[in-house]
Amino acid sequence: MDGVRTLAEQLDGAESADTWFGYPAQKHAMHLFQACTLIGDSRAAYRAQDDGLA
Numbered sequence: 001m002d003g004v005r006t007l008a009e010q011l012d013g014a015e016s017a018d019t020w021f022g023y024p025a026q027k028h029a030m031h032l033f034q035a036c037t038l039i040g041d042s043r044a045a046y047r048a049q050d051d052g053l054a
Helices: 002-009 025-039 042-053
Strands: none
Touching: 002 025, 025 042
């Protein structure tokens, strides 16, 4: 998950746009929240949820 977080932080412009082909920070936070929930890491899940809401 750290690798994906690093890649997502490097996206900009059209890459991070909220479109079919973009991957915006809010979408990344939602995916991270789901992954952390599935592995039982509630603290990380709540952090990801807070990031998505910000």
